[in-house]
Amino acid sequence: MKKIKKFFSILGPGFITGASDDDPSGIATYSQTGALFGFAQAWTALFFFPLMVAIQEMCGRIGLVSGKGLAGVIRLYYSKKILYFAVFLLLFANTINIGADLGAMAASAQLVFGFPFIYWLVGMVVLTLFLEIFVSYKTYSKYLKYLAFALLSYVITAFTIKIDLKEVFSSLIAPHIEFNITYIFNIVAILGTTISPYLFFWQADEEVEEEVEHHKLRRMGAGQPRITPKDISRLRLDTVVGMFFSNLVMFFIIITTGATLFTHGAGEIGSAKDVALALKPLAGDYAFLLFAIGIIATGLLALPILAGSASYAVSESLGWKEGLNQKFNRAHGFYGVIIVATLVGLLINFIGIDPIKMLYYTAVVNGIIAPPLIVMILLIANNKKIMGERTNSLFLNILGIFTALIMGLSAIVLLFSFFIK
DSSP states (O other): OHHHHHHHHHOOHHHHHHHHTSOHHHHHHHHHHHHHHTTTTTHHHHHSHHHHHHHHHHHHHHHHHHSSOHHHHHHHHSOHHHHHHHHHHHHHHHHHHHHHHHHHHHHHHHHHHOSOHHHHHHHHHHHHHHHHHHSOHHHHHHHHHHHGGGGHHHHHHHTTSOOOHHHHHHHHHSOOOOOSHHHHHHHHHHHHHHSOHHHHHHHHHHHHHHHHHTTSSSSTTSSOOOOOHHHHHHHHHHHHHHHHHHHHHHHHHHHHHIIIIITTTOOOOOOHHHHHHHHHHHHOHHHHHHHHHHHHHHHHHHHHHHHHHHHHHHHHHHTOOOOTTSOGGGOHHHHHHHHHHHHHHHHHTTTTOOHHHHHHHHHHHHHHHHHHHHHHHHHHHTOHHHHTTOOOOHHHHHHHHHHHHHHHHHHHHHHHHHHTO
């Protein structure tokens, strides 16, 4: 029992970051993957796992060693023009993602509990803003960590339906790959949803928040903390567990929808809510409820991370006081960005944009800004002036460069596919 408690105490920014990757927009993307291709793209959960671990470990280590978030490090050591452009695109992409997630959460709550959509939409905005602004980081981080376990509902859902395990296993060890625009476009959508810039900024900053919480730093950005090998080991374990958990949930969503929606010819999915509705006649009320409630819970986890990562980036870029450890009256700018991004996300639900189009536009922006950001992360993680002896290993550099190449190619394919339509 003590070992289990010790293990859970190690879990922190890496675990929360991984769980937040399976937000309602991610659930919609993975569900569409299963609905369109069955188990044919389930291999992506296994293939993307080491790439995610490599990038997020670098981001976390940069925050841990430097005592600053990504934007703060870039501001001090690299071009401010590049920084401002990347932060602007991050803010834009995150705001759209917030809007899409809010819509999915409110629609799912309406399905399960009744009451009008608008009540749920406003209620969820008020709840998330209240928690971020008025609850201490220590309490709030625990809330996020335990809320992440709601994702297990998608694992449980898979065991409530009949799945051909032999076919699932063969799809993992012998991936079926097609060279057509629909197949490639969906792979790009998975990449844009899975390896997202907001995760880069969030984990780096949360490592610094942890240092402030444990009195290794007076406040965020105030000097360089003393790091031990134990700190690096904790970071790596936390990150590996978080990314494994994220990809495990992704895998189970794909095979659940593949075994139900694809088998019954459901075709394209309009939103995460549509998946829950489609599962009801195919897999029963239990699967429907688990899926719908999971959307609400993961949204509550992801919303503060989407808004928070954008606020960290903006605040560090402009030299504002930042951090969830700060009181509202000491960090007006930091909390102001969180409030504005969340409220604009709310308003997006009333301008008539199709939610699936919103998600794809977000994937385009993420696809464009992720490759240069990954290159920047690689430069920082290999810079001895910043990292000292904690620079990248050769293996991490190989994985990082490969990820940048994959994401760069994805951005080109995405943009090209829009132009030829």
